[in-house]
Every structure is written in structure tokens, then in C-alpha cells.
Amino acid sequence: MHTQHLLVPQLPLHARIRERWAGGIVCSSDVAFAFIVAFIWLSLYNVRFWELAAAAMWRPGLGASLFMISLFVVAWMVLALLLLVLPSRWLMRAAASALFAVAALSAYFCNEYGVIMNQDMMRNVLQTDRAEVGALLSGDMWLHLIVLGLIPSLLVWRVQLPKTSWRTRLGQRALAIVIALGLAFAGMFANSADFATLFREHKPVRYTLNPAAPVVSTIGLLADSRDRRADQPLLNPSGRVxxxxxxxxxxxxxxxxxxxxxxxxxxxxxxxxxxxxxxxxxxxxxxxxxxxxxxxxxxxxxxxxxxxxxxxxxxxxxxxxxxxxxxxxxxxxxxxxxxxxxxxxxxxxxxxxxxxxxxxxxxxxxxxxxxxxxxxxxxxxxxxxxxxxxxxxxxxxxxxxxxxxxxxxxxxxxxxxxxxxxxxxxxxxxxxxxxxxxxxxxxxxxxxxxxxxxxxxxxxxxxxxxxxxxxxxxxxxxxxxxxxxxxxxxxxxxxxxxxxxxxxxxxxxxxxxxxxxxxxxxxxxxxxxxxxxxxxxxxxxxxxxxxxxxxxxxxxxxxxxxxxx
Structure with a gap:
């Protein structure tokens, strides 16, 4: 008795890639997506932030340990809110994708050059020219951008989210925002003295939190520029020369x-x-x-x-x-x-x-x-x-x-x-x-x-x-x-x-x-x-x-x- 083997035709390479891509990465909800992405940012893209925070605030003892834990929680909630406040899934994905690239570049310059992403630095970025950009390009920077920027930016679009009604998603997000804000305020209240010291005496630390710092600084810069429009009358304080x-x-x-x-x-x-x-x-x-x-x-x-x-x-x-x-x-x-x-x-x-x-x-x-x-x-x-x-x-x-x-x-x-x-x-x-x-x-x-x-x-x-x-x-x-x-x-x-x-x-x-x-x-x-x-x-x-x-x-x-x- 002879057994006949059924030969299954092998799919072409491009078809296999498309099939695997279509499989996706399953995520339980929009809220879980936002918190997972924020956790990745905080853990992998904020080496400089944690170095400066530890140098400024760490000292042996239970109080400092509790403060660093609360700082992690507060920063995590802040980064998650960047995505939770967006009204649609498409915007949330697009923002996460773009912010992975922003975080990768910002982290590179923070880590390698000690750069601080405040409004003045973002003004420099917006006013730079091609020659200055070219002088900063390097193999390490491109590798950093590809591994920590491009690849995660593409993977974001592969995440599968459950099919739910917009009312359900809105309710989940609203609850998550309330919880995030509550945890952030609770952490800051429980360690208010340490947070006051960090914000008042060590202000540069906040400008290394990626990707929040470059985003907030750019928004503030653009808002200030819009308030002071160049089409206002030119003032001559010198008078007659x-x-x-x-x-x-x-x-x-x-x-x-x-x-x-x-x-x-x-x-x-x-x-x-x-x-x-x-x-x-x-x-x-x-x-x-x-x-x-x-x-x-x-x-x-x-x-x-x-x-x-x-x-x-x-x-x-x-x-x-x-x-x-x-x-x-x-x-x-x-x-x-x-x-x-x-x-x-x-x-x-x-x-x-x-x-x-x-x-x-x-x-x-x-x-x-x-x-x-x-x-x-x-x-x-x-x-x-x-x-x-x-x-x-x-x-x-x-x-x-x-x-x-x-x-x-x-x-x-x-x-x-x-x-x-x-x-x-x-x-x-x-x-x-x-x-x-x-x-x-x-x-x-x-x-x-x-x-x-x-x-x-x-x-x-x-x-x-x-x-x-x-x-x-x-x-x-x-x-x-x-x-x-x-x-x-x-x-x-x-x-x-x-x-x-x-x-x-x-x-x-x-x-x-x-x-x-x-x-x-x-x-x-x-x-x-x-x-x-x-x-x-x-x-x-x-x-x-x-x-x-x-x-x-x-x-x-x-x-x-x-x-x-």
C-alpha cells in the first residue's frame, strides 16, 4: 500500500511577507496600546532623563526611592496622555508612529551631546539649514533612527485592536485619562517637596523627557510666534539718528x-x-x-x-x-x-x-x-x-x-x-x-x-x-x-x-x-x-x-x- 503525500504549494516570498504582516500584533484595547507605547518610550528612549534625574535627586534612603518610583509613574502617565487625548485610532497610530521617530532623534542628541530640548533648542532646529543638518549626520545617528525610530514606527501600524463601538472606546479612554491624571497628581502630592525641588532647581531635566519635551517645546514656540506676528507695524525706538x-x-x-x-x-x-x-x-x-x-x-x-x-x-x-x-x-x-x-x-x-x-x-x-x-x-x-x-x-x-x-x-x-x-x-x-x-x-x-x-x-x-x-x-x-x-x-x-x-x-x-x-x-x-x-x-x-x-x-x-x- 502506497501512501500518497499531498504537496502543498509554497507561497511566493512577497505573499508570505504580506501574510505575516497581516497577522499583526494583538492588543487588548486603545488604552493598553497607549500605555505600552508610553512604557517603551520611558524605558528605552530616556536614558539621559533618568541620568539627570538621578544625579539631581537620588540619595540612599527610602524617601529617594519612593520619589524615583513616583517620578516614573508621573512620567509614564504624561507620555500615555500624549496618545490618549487623540480622538481617533488612526490619529493615535499616526502620532505614535511619528513620535517614535522624534523620540529616537531626540534621545540620540540628548545622550550623545547633552542637548536640552527646550524652546530655544527647537528654535535652532526650525531655523537650521541644510549644511548644519549635514554636519550632524552620521552612521550612528542613522542606525539609531532606523532601530529606534523607523522600525517601531512601522510596527505601530501592525498592531491589531479589537473591534468595539466608538462609545465603548470613548468611555475606556475617558476612564484611563482620569486614572492617569489621578495617579500623576497623587504621585506629585505624595512627594511634593521633591517634585518642587526638581522643577525649580533642576529645570533642564524636564527638557530631556522624550518625546514629550520636543513636542511641548515646539508647540510653545509656535504659539508664541503666532501671538507676535511679523505683520505688526515696525517700531523704531531709536528715533532720529x-x-x-x-x-x-x-x-x-x-x-x-x-x-x-x-x-x-x-x-x-x-x-x-x-x-x-x-x-x-x-x-x-x-x-x-x-x-x-x-x-x-x-x-x-x-x-x-x-x-x-x-x-x-x-x-x-x-x-x-x-x-x-x-x-x-x-x-x-x-x-x-x-x-x-x-x-x-x-x-x-x-x-x-x-x-x-x-x-x-x-x-x-x-x-x-x-x-x-x-x-x-x-x-x-x-x-x-x-x-x-x-x-x-x-x-x-x-x-x-x-x-x-x-x-x-x-x-x-x-x-x-x-x-x-x-x-x-x-x-x-x-x-x-x-x-x-x-x-x-x-x-x-x-x-x-x-x-x-x-x-x-x-x-x-x-x-x-x-x-x-x-x-x-x-x-x-x-x-x-x-x-x-x-x-x-x-x-x-x-x-x-x-x-x-x-x-x-x-x-x-x-x-x-x-x-x-x-x-x-x-x-x-x-x-x-x-x-x-x-x-x-x-x-x-x-x-x-x-x-x-x-x-x-x-x-x-x-x-x-x-x-x-
Whole structure:
């Protein structure tokens, strides 16, 4: 007797994949889905959150243990509410899918660079450009995004939820929201003193809770921006701008150089042991200000603040576009004004003046792919200076020391300190390699500034000129586990807030204004800030307005009577 075997035809590969995908992952309810997803976020995407929370609040004992448990419960409920409040299953799935990607990216930058996802950081994200994004891309980041972002985002759509009426689902969600809120408030009430300490004394911790922090910060930022619309009338607090000196046959030229991410701690002119300013240190007529504090820890805040008449404590970046700024005042005073940008834009400061964007330049002498060195902004300067007939202000917005790809900010042949980190994944480099690469960027900035001063000196026979350089903010190079910049100002380390600033004046300018450099140097060690920039530039331009403050003009007390004070 022969047994006949029934052969079952094998399905094609694509059909088997589709069949397995259709099988899905069974979940008992919408509520269970929300709490499971929130638990995964809290457990796998919040390493930095728990590190900071433990560093701030943990101490041996039952009280601290109970607080950490209650913090877990509160955070879990908060993350679950992100999904429970959405009215439909489709929205809940879509939100969970998108938030897995957000959480993956946020967790990567929080863990690797110590980034804090507050409104200022989200403003930086929204205002970034392609070059800055490219500098952050890495194999580790893509792997992180795929494993913790893309794969979970796709699996969300494979979850099978039971077929129930919308009334049943609404009732379940309402009950779950009440329970979640109740547990959250109960946990906070039972440990109210510890929660008060965490929220008041350790505010950065809350901005690392993923994915809630980037979502809430972005919503808050957009809401503030909508409340302060740019279509409101432009306000001119300066009033009439007047010149304080008689017209001269010699044009007055001011170079305002806005550095990027240069920190004072690594400037040779300020006492740093390494030769990061070999060329500037040999230039006569230069004054270095040793104790300068920035207005913010990011370009998006510091640049508008620099050109605002308002001091840091009164400045609000979302309102800056409503007011005229320093460049508007210089225009009214009769100057030709031009903004040259090799960074991520002027942040609205140059809205009413001529500008040149060098990021898209293809000059082979200075550009490598999408990255151009700051010297690209100087290529035509000798010819420009030769043809200047009117008083002129040129602003140079440098790429400077923008990280994390420090080694891309200077030509390879100008690498002084070796070995230098050549990766944008700083965590893969030693501390010395990171410092070497960063110091190379400062040495290149030194070279660019020295060239600008040399060009002005060459034109001294027919122009009176002054150069003022200041960095927008500083940088963390791994100290205390922090990299880059953008920390909330109140909690940012000194290296992110203390910046280099220097002033150079040509012999012709010194004769014209009777500015005494010995006097200027005597006060150069006093604490100053970005607040002085607006008023110092007006003073240097021999101009005055209704908001000019002589006390904030670094040159005011050092001009003799012949300088038309």
C-alpha cells in the first residue's frame, strides 16, 4: 500500500511577507496600546532623563526611592496622555508612529551631546539649514533612527485592536485619562517637596523627557510666534539718528565680524596657553576684552540680541522682528550697509539691508562641497575697499567654530594641532583630539581676522577704518558630558556664555576720532557683555540715537574732546 503525500504549494516570498504582516500584533484595547507605547518610550528612549534625574535627586534612603518610583509613574502617565487625548485610532497610530521617530532623534542628541530640548533648542532646529543638518549626520545617528525610530514606527501600524463601538472606546479612554491624571497628581502630592525641588532647581531635566519635551517645546514656540506676528507695524525706538562729527573727505569703514561658537577659554589673547591667535597677537592697535558674556547660548538668540537696543534681561527673541535694529540705525545715519553670511542666515537682522549668502558659493579656493571656509567672504574685499566712496559698514557672519564637525571649518593645510578629531561623532574621539580640532578652528579665525585687518591697513591711505569682532556664544567640548551649545541660559556652563571680543582701529581712524588705545586697554579687563555691542558700534560710527547709552559704549570714555564726544 502506497501512501500518497499531498504537496502543498509554497507561497511566493512577497505573499508570505504580506501574510505575516497581516497577522499583526494583538492588543487588548486603545488604552493598553497607549500605555505600552508610553512604557517603551520611558524605558528605552530616556536614558539621559533618568541620568539627570538621578544625579539631581537620588540619595540612599527610602524617601529617594519612593520619589524615583513616583517620578516614573508621573512620567509614564504624561507620555500615555500624549496618545490618549487623540480622538481617533488612526490619529493615535499616526502620532505614535511619528513620535517614535522624534523620540529616537531626540534621545540620540540628548545622550550623545547633552542637548536640552527646550524652546530655544527647537528654535535652532526650525531655523537650521541644510549644511548644519549635514554636519550632524552620521552612521550612528542613522542606525539609531532606523532601530529606534523607523522600525517601531512601522510596527505601530501592525498592531491589531479589537473591534468595539466608538462609545465603548470613548468611555475606556475617558476612564484611563482620569486614572492617569489621578495617579500623576497623587504621585506629585505624595512627594511634593521633591517634585518642587526638581522643577525649580533642576529645570533642564524636564527638557530631556522624550518625546514629550520636543513636542511641548515646539508647540510653545509656535504659539508664541503666532501671538507676535511679523505683520505688526515696525517700531523704531531709536528715533532720529544723527552724526556727531562733521563730514570727512575720507570714508569711514566699519567691519563688524560676528564669530560662531568661539569660546573665550581657548583664546590665546585671553591667556590660553596654546597659540590659537598667533597672527592677531602680533598686530599693533588691537584691544582684547577679556571678560565678555554672551546674550544667549545659540545663534538664533544671540545674533538678534547683539543688534538690538535692548539689554539681555529685556530682550525677547520672538519680538525682535517688530523693532528696527542697529543696521537700520546705521542706514539712517547715512552708511552703506551690507551683510555677508557664511553661516545659517542673519536671523532677520539684515531684513532691510543688502546681503550676500556665501553658503552656495562654488569658489574652489575656499569651498569643499557644500562647506565654504570663512575666507570666502574676503575674496573681493580689496577691490571693494578700493572703490568705496561713502561711509560703509560690512557685517561678516562667520561659520567660525561651528560643531560638531570642527575639522571642516579650516583647510587641512592650516591644521596646527594634531591629531585632530575628524569625525562629527565627538563621542568617538578623545578629549585631546576634540580640543585639537576646535583650537584649529580658532587659529583659522585668527588668520581670517588678521587678513581683514591687513586689508584695512592697506587702504589706510584713503579710508579710516575699525574692526570689531565678537562671538555669538561659546561651546562645550565634553566637560561634564556636555557638547556643543544651546543649554538654557540659567544653567549653561560658563564656556557656553563667555566669548572673545576684540577691537582694532586704523591709524587714520585714531586720528579722526582721537580714540586713545591706552585708555581702552585699561578698561578691557572689566566685565562687559553683548549689551555693549549696539552702543559701541554707534559710538564708533560717530552716530547717536534716542536709545544710545554712553555708559555701554566701550569707546566713549577714551575719546578726547577732538573726537566729538
Amino acid at each position: 544723527e552724526r556727531t562729527a562733521a563730514p570727512s573727505a575720507r570714508p569711514l569703514v566699519l567691519f563688524l565680524v560676528i564669530g560662531e561658537t568661539a569660546r573665550a577659554a581657548n583664546f590665546q589673547l585671553g591667556g590660553y596657553a596654546r597659540e590659537t591667535n598667533p597672527e592677531l597677537s602680533r598686530i599693533a592697535g588691537l584691544t582684547y576684552f577679556a571678560k565678555v558674556t554672551a546674550c544667549g547660548t545659540s545663534t538664533a538668540i544671540s545674533v538678534p540680541c547683539l543688534f538690538s537696543h535692548l539689554p539681555r534681561e529685556h530682550f525677547k527673541v520672538d519680538e525682535a522682528a517688530r523693532y528696527t535694529n542697529l543696521l537700520d540705525s546705521l542706514l539712517e545715519a547715512g552708511f552703506d550697509v551690507q551683510w555677508r553670511d557664511n553661516n545659517s542666515g542673519c536671523k532677520g537682522v539684515c531684513a532691510r539691508v543688502g546681503s550676500i549668502d556665501y553658503k552656495q558659493s562654488n569658489d574652489p579656493r575656499y569651498c569643499r562641497g557644500s562647506n565654504c571656509f570663512d575666507a570666502v567672504m574676503l575674496a573681493d574685499l580689496p577691490e571693494v575697499l578700493h572703490h568705496i566712496q561713502r561711509d560703509t559698514v560690512i557685517v561678516f557672519h562667520q561659520k567660525g567654530s561651528h560643531g560638531p564637525a570642527y575639522s571642516e571649518r579650516y583647510p587641512k593645510e592650516r591644521e596646527r594641532f594634531k591629531p585632530a578629531c575628524r569625525s562629527n561623532q565627538l563621542q568617538h574621539c578623545s578629549q585631546q583630539e576634540i580640543t585639537n580640532a576646535y583650537d584649529n578652528t580658532l587659529a583659522y579665525t585668527d588668520h581670517v581676522l588678521a587678513r581683514q585687518i591687513g586689508m584695512l591697513l592697506d587702504a589706510d591711505a584713503r579710508l579710516d577704518s575699525l574692526l570689531l569682532y565678537v562671538s555669538d556664544h561659546g561651546e562645550s567640548l565634553g566637560e561634564n558630558g556636555l557638547y556643543l551649545h544651546g543649554m538654557p541660559y540659567a544653567f549653561a556652563p560658563a564656556v557656553q556664555k563667555e566669548v572673545p571680543m576684540l577691537l582694532w582701529a586704523s591709524p587714520g581712524y585714531l586720528r579722526r576720532t582721537q580714540l586713545r588705545l591706552d585708555c581702552l586697554r585699561e578698561s578691557a579687563s572689566l566685565p562687559v557683555s553683548h549689551d555693549f555691542f549696539y552702543h559701541t558700534v554707534l559710538g564708533a560710527a560717530q552716530a547717536r540715537s534716542q536709545v544710545y547709552d554712553r555708559a555701554l559704549d566701550l569707546t566713549a570714555g577714551c575719546r578726547q574732546s577732538g573726537g566729538h564726544e
